[in-house]
Amino acid sequence: MKSIVYNMGYFLKEAKTLFKIDLTSNILSILSIGLIFFILALVISGWDIMSFIVETVEREAEINVYYKEGLSDTEISKLLEDIRSVEGVGDVKIVDEEESYLRMKDILGDEAHILELFEENPFSPFIEVQINIAESDVILSKLKQVENIEYIRDNKRVLDRLNDIVSVIEFVGILVVVAVGISTLMVVSHIIRQGIYNNRDQINTLKLLGAPQPFIDFPFILEGFFLTLIGGLIASILLFVLLNYGYGQVELAIPFIPLPAADSLIRSIVTFTLVTSAILGIIGSLLGVAKQGEGFRG
């Protein structure tokens, strides 16, 4: 340990020399590792965003119950009571025409002026019913039997579709994580083995001088660590630019889509990418030095 601390400057210098000896291959490796990690970061971001959307939609699970026109206040009150009595139903409240209009105005934001095209308020009053999403099928079938209900709008189909998309992204994500892991390990261990081959005379000399194996291996491990870390950094920069641009575009085009906060999403994905790249770099290098075999030892 003392020897590693004393020689850290030497190890870093050696790692730099190893990098320079095979400069073109190392630069190409960094670029390919960067692209591999960029794909990983994209998939993980997509996974994160979709999970967030589904969670948000599920958390705010509610159905809109439209009742027949011309109901008296007493009939409406009775309808509210009937709905409340269904098991799994939470808050129940009436949203009148005016509130419906204001809500849509909020959602449309800058585009709200299109509502001015209507001479009269085009929205109908409805009853907003919060439900337990897990019991939505049972609740819906019970509500259909309640008197004076004309139409129920639920977002179950949307949720089901979103869940399907998340499952696909999860599956693809796992495949990408495995693929990234294997390809990074292969690229790094190959580069390290190449470095060991190129430096076989130096390694042999160190062995004849009695250098311990970790002392010989350490610069190669550092080289692999920096290769993947720089690759991870490139992926992080690309992701940062793309997510910032993408968020801007999504917020303009579909402002009502609930997205996780860009800052925290980028921070967590960048941290994940850098930590993963560093770990894979070290493991890849260890595989590379382990594969040099006993030929150089002793």
Added chain:
Amino acid sequence: MIEAKNVSLVYENGTVALRDVNLHIEPGEIVYITGPSGSGKTSFLKLLMGIEYPTTGRLKVMKQTMSKINASNIRRLRQNIGPVFQEFKLIRGRTALENVMLGMRFLGFPPKKMHEYAVEALKNVGLEHKISSLVDNLSWGESQRVAIARAIARRPSLIIADEPTGNLDIDNAMNIMDLLVSFRDQNTTVIITTHATHLIEGREEGTFIRIDNGNLSIERKGEALV
């Protein structure tokens, strides 16, 4: 320091490098090994460094039985040896100072001490003006002296020098020989192989080993010897 009993070395292709070697070398002894090319000089040094193992017999180097030695003990043994290789084995792309320090980096010397010993060793071999020169730019003789500086800087118990004077002119060769021999004053055992017998002819102390066709003949001179 070194004890050989009936040691033989036969390579896989059947070549007999050493036959029935019996030898005892004490700490602080100076040993000159001469013989024609291919006589077995380098093979003997390889046995001492654990690069080859005896085919038969028992060889002990610094209390380690070489036929039974494991990888970690070989490393420890080599850390106590200052080798000067025939082909120098310097690391290209590094300076003379870096090469000398490289031999000490894993021996636990604090950085300051390591630097001090390396500079001192380079001064001893007359290369203080080449400390920052890349070894790629050094002459044959200068490279040889860097290799010697690397061996002596690490303060070894045993210096093994394989043809350390190589093609140096007679004055420089004598200087290098005297420098290596001077380390016996620090109780360091010095083993030097050379084909240039004129470099050792006038020397009055030491163990003189002649190897011919794998057979050793030993002559001891001087009071300090066993």
